[in-house]
Structure formats: structure tokens, C-alpha cells
Amino acid sequence: MSAFKRVVLGVKTRIADDRLTLVAGGVAFFAFLSVFPALATVISIYGLVADPQTVQSHISSLGGAVPREVQEVISSRLESLVSSRDSSLTIGFAFGLLVSLWSANKAMKAIADALNIAVDVEEDRGFVKRNAVTLLLTLVSSLVFIVALAVIVIVPVLVSTFLSQGTAKILTTVVSWIVFIGLLVGMFLVLYRYAPARHRRQPWNALLPGAIFSGVLFVVTSAAFSFYVGNFGKYELQYGALGAVVVMMLWLFIGAYVFLLGAEINAERNHPELRQSRRAKSI
Template sequence: MSETTPAQRAQHGRIGNVSGVAVTAVRQFIADRCTTLSASIGFYAAFSLAPTLLIVLTVAGWFFGETAARGKLFAQVHDILGTEAAGAMQAVVENAHHASGGGLAAVLSTLLLVVGASATFSSLNTALDVIFAAKPQSGVAGLALIVRARLISFGLVLGVGFLLVVSLVLDTAITYVGQRIFGESPLVIAAQIAQTVLGIIVLSAAFTAMLRWLPDVHVPFRHALAGGIVSAVFFTVGRRLFGLYLAHAGTANSFGAAGSLAVLMMWLYFSAAVFLLGAEIAAAMDKNHQKPADKSPVVGEPRR
């Protein structure tokens, strides 16, 4: 019987590490009650959706035009949730846009807009602190963490707007180049694959940023990146499957007039669950790589 080489042993060790991280992540996903946390996040997201989308579209509109930004965003929503849900979401954003008024009402509306838009990210902050076992802080330190969470939450809302701009520009460029090179030939699927890969990259950047900065503890970048990529891939695949499910299951019709809201809540719940699974991957990687002699900040250690 031939002996294994060092390279083979290293490869087996890497495979074992990957499988160990996956198993740990799934177990902790259940132990941390991430399904319940996802439902909570979905609830907050549903009520902060209008201000969040309004700010995102405003930021994107500065660079690419508000009409183009809305067209891109709601086209994606239409592909996932269907015509009725996309129309309902668009109506909510329109109503929020015209409800600001003027003078003092406009100032108060803007403040409420900022607070409302950051509510979802604040609920994500709470869930991530559970996953990464953040130690609770009291007094001034605790207040500082609350303020930090709100500021970062609003910053991430603006960041999503910039990512939408990047996605719009690159998506348009890929479509144009694909049509110029392939025309109407079957090879145009290469451009579609490139668009899918681009979407995964943009989502990975967004999820990585949230995993890196939202928790009240230090999360190494490589672990946040791994969790972000896993979330982005699952999100992309799940988006296709969710669309197929809605097309054949008739879930929206079974809820009658509330069908659009039911579909939206289901999608927000799924999105939150996928993101928290990526967070569990990042937390499991950190636990797997921690060593007693390691002096670097680890999960559970507060930020300084």
C-alpha cells in the first residue's frame, strides 16, 4: 500500500476543514434559531423597505438617472416576485416619495426616512451579534455601539445605492458588448453567464461588507468574504428557484388581496435566512482557525 504524500495529506486536511466548517455552520444555524431571527429581520425589512429603496434609488439616480435606476431595480423584483408584487413595491416607493411635504415636515420626514432605512440593518446587527457571540456592553460603551450600529447601517444603505450604480453600468456594458460580438447567435448566452457572475460579485461585495462591519465584534476579512460569497451564490440560485416556485405553486393567489404582501414577506424571510447562513459560515471558519497562541482579535472580542 502506497503512502500518502505531504501534498495529498494537505489536500485531505483542506477537504476536512471545509466539511467541518459546513457541518458546524448548519448546526449553529439551528442552535442560534436563525429561522426565528430571519422572520424578525423580514418583518423589520418589510416596514423599512420604502425608505431604504427611496434612499438607494436617490443615490443611484445621482449617477445613472432615477428612471434607469428604478427600471433596473423593479425589473429584478418583477423577475423574482412577479408583476403584482413588483407593482405594489413600486407604489409604496412612489407614495413615500410624495409624502415628504415641505418646511419642517420635510426635515422630520427626512429624519424618519434615515431612521427607517437603517432599521433593517440594525436588526441584522442584533442577529449577527448572536451568531458571532458578541459580549454585551453597558454604559457609555454600550451607547457607543448603538450609535455606531446606526451610522454603519445608514452607510450601508448608501453603499447599496453605489453598488446598484456599479451593477447598472457593468450590466449595460456587458449587454452592449454581447450584442456587438454575438448578435442573435446562441453564443449570446455567454453574455448572460457574465451578467450572472457579475451579479454574484456585486452581491458578494455587499454581503461581505455587512458581515465585516455590522457585528459589534471583530470579523476577519477572509472569513467575511467566504461567508459573503456563500450567501451570494445561495441567493442567486435561490432567486431562480423562488421564481419557479411562485410560477407553479400559485402561492400569491391563495392569499387573495394580501398575495403581494405574502410573497414579499416570503422573499424577505428567505433572503435573511441565506444571509445568516453565510454569517454562520464566517463564524464557523473563525472557530475552526482559532488557536490558543493567536494574539489577533477573534470573534466575540469587541471592536476597539
Template structure:
């Protein structure tokens, strides 16, 4: 038995005892490489840079009645700090400017912001669709309509997150004592639960992205695994990137000067795009593996 045959036999032995996970990972990275997903992530990051602020302004315009509250504005800034570690100052300035000009934003402006914000999701949806070899390619009109739907869905999800967070902040008014006089809202468990809320909404976003964007049949349980892995990867990249920026090792401002924040944001967008595409290819690999097993 030669080395290659022995390696294949060993892989099959491990795969059979590891519930097919090695085969799924193999399919994932093989498909990721065959579709040049790493290069596609760079184009997604490029379009995301131009679509980020129109999308933020569009969401702010829709939620203008909510944003009049100062505490809600602080919640949004905190959300930006958690998920966009390199762009807090940039987004904060745009949010402040948008709030000043909020009365001047008309229907035509909203449509323009919606169209600009959807550009990145047109590219993103096309690349997620490519992860599925059985998916049919959409034409320009279908792709743009899908992208517009994604932006509107994200805007709705964000507004729901604002409402949920606001209600959550009001709960401590109603004291719920445990273990005598100890209030449940003062416990460490409650603090952990509130920190997980953004991740839950992010999981919902990824779940629907992987379920509905591919132009083929995708089961919820298949999309759930890809969404869960993407959320974990997204959180790890964001935490690692924030640590890198605060550790003193990041010297991008020395090299790029005033463009340093933009370059750092581009890098974060690229890494995030890689995670999103990996989640899509993982979902497709899980579907292919489980359906083949069921057929056999």
C-alpha cells in the same frame, strides 16, 4: 465499543479526510440553533418589510440624475424582478410614484428615509454579530450608526451597479469581431457573463457584510466563503420561489386575498434572512476551525 463512541470515531475519520468540512458544518448549525437564528430571521423579515420601500426610495432619490433615463429605469425594474420575485408590482408602483414626486424630496425627507431604511440593518447587524462568540455587543448608538453606514454603502453599490450596467449596454456599439464576422456581443458566453453581473455585486455586498459587521476581527478569506455560500443559497431560494409562484401551486391569493403579495414577500424575506444568518454562522465556524488548526 458502544454505538456513540463508534459514531464519534467514524465522524472524526470522515472529518480528517474531508478537510474538516463536517466539523465546520456541525459548528455552523450548532451555533445557528443555540442563538435561535431561525426565530431572529422572522424578526428581520418583519423589519425588512417596513424598511424595503424607504430604502428603495432613498436609493432612487440619490440616483435621481441617473434614473431620468428610461432604459436605466427598466434596468432597475429588471433587477427587482430578479431579486424580489414576489414584489415586482409593489416596487414598480412605488418607483413610479417616487419618480413623480422626485422634485418634492428634500434633505429632511432623505434623512427620514435613511433612518427608516436602517431599521432592518440594526437587527440584522446585531444577529450577525451574535454568530461570533468573541464579538462584543454594540450599544444603541453604535448599532444605529453601523446600520446607517450599511444603507449608504448599499446605495453606493447600487449606483455603481447602475453605472456599470449602463456602460456595459453601450459596449455593443464598439464591434469586437471573433471567428470572422461573429460579434462577441452576440455570443452565448457574453449573455452568460452579463447575467452574472448582479451576482458579482451581491457577492461584494455579502463579503463586506460578513467582514465588517461583526465586532471582532474577521479575515477576508473567512468572509469570502460565507459570502459565496450565501450568494448561492440566495440565488437558489429566489429561483425556487419564482418557480413556485409560476407553477400554479402557490394559492396564497385565495387564502389572503389582496394581502397575498405581501404575505409572499414576507416568506421570501424570511428565507433570505435565514440564508444571510447561515452565511454569518458559517463564516464564524470557518474562522474558529481554521484558527484552531493554525494554533495546533
């Protein structure tokens, strides 16, 4: 059996063994609870270096990759956050930032638990260490998101300086998405390496295939889901005022599933014997 076929069959078995659909649903639920605290964190940090009101326009420039309903939910909350935030470096600001980080940390804890399942390890970190790791990863994720927003602003300015308007528009779109996917892959790499409870860290190159696969697939599936919702999915007719919430939950679920699929691919490529030995012990 070829190595590729072995990995494909192994990942298929892992998806069933780990109940990946159920686990991804749990991650999506906690991600949904953490979306607005995470936005508060982004607004607080972003406001230290730029006008936080521009965040909303930058998010909308992601275009078809994010469903319109999700953008509307986020935009309405951003308006409230921007109008009520305090941009001064005070104790109140620091406390508010910590509260936002702690609230957003629910999603990162769920991600860590899900990755533990995917890579066949038990959670053995103490309360302090586990929360310190997940809080740091939450902060890093927020910073990566801010960098991604900055790229959306900076790239068009740089490109339009040297090229004609028509060429600049095309190149801007291509470069922005390449950089965005690159940042997404980099974030996935960091999470795959540091979120699970491991005594010995995996080398970066061993985690790269799953991160690239999930990063690209995340953007593709997100755009496809956005197209479907915009043209065929009439969730507002079925769920009424909750339609946007349902779309957001489904979008988060798809993203969580794709992200965890990359972890399963890495686990099967690098250490298939761990799953085999665990099965042998359970017999």
C-alpha cells in the same frame, strides 16, 4: 473527523442553538418595513446622475430571480416615489434623504443584531457609534444596488457593440449575473466584517467562503422561489389582496436565512472555540 464534516456538523448545531429560523424571521420583518424607505434612498441618489424613471425598468430586467409579485409591489411604489421626488440639491432634498436612510436603517440594525448572535459577540457599541455604523452600511448597500442596476444597463451596450445579436444576448445574461453575484458577495463581505460588534476585525479571506456560499445560494434560492410562486404557489387565492405582501415577506425571509447561514459558516470555520467556551460557561 475531517475539517469539512466538522464545519457541517458545527453549523447544524449553530442553526439550532441560535434559532436561526426565528432570527431570520425578525430580520425579514424589519427588512420589509425598510424596503420602501430604502427605495426612496435609491431613487434620491440615482436621480442625481440619471433619470430615476429608468430604475423601474432596470429592476424588471432582473427577470425570474425576483418573484413577479415582489416586482409589482416595488414597481407601484417606485411610480409614486418618482412622481413626487425633488431632484434638486436643496436642504429639503438632503433632509428627505436623511429621513429615508434613518427609516431604512431599521433593517441594518436587525442585521447587525442577527450577526452578533451568529458570531457569538455581545453588542457593546454606544448609541451614536452603532447608528453611525449601520447608517453608513445602509448607504453603502444603496450604492451597491445602484451599481448593480447600472451594470444591467451598461453590459448590454458594451457587448452588443462587439458581438452579433444572438451571441450578445447570451453573453450579456451571463456577464450581468456574474457581476451581480460578485457585487452581492462583496456586499455580504462588508456586512460580515463591519456590522457585528467586534473589537478585532476578521480578515477578508476568512469571511470569503461564507460570502460566496450565501451570494450564490441567494440567487439560486430566489430564482427557485420565483419559479415556484409563478407556477405552483397560489398565494392570492389564500390571502387575497395580501398575497403579494406574503410573497414578499417569504422572499425576504429566504434571503435573510441564506445570508445568516453564511455568517454561521464563517463563525464555525474561523472560531469554533468561541461557541464551545460559551457552552462550557453556561453549564
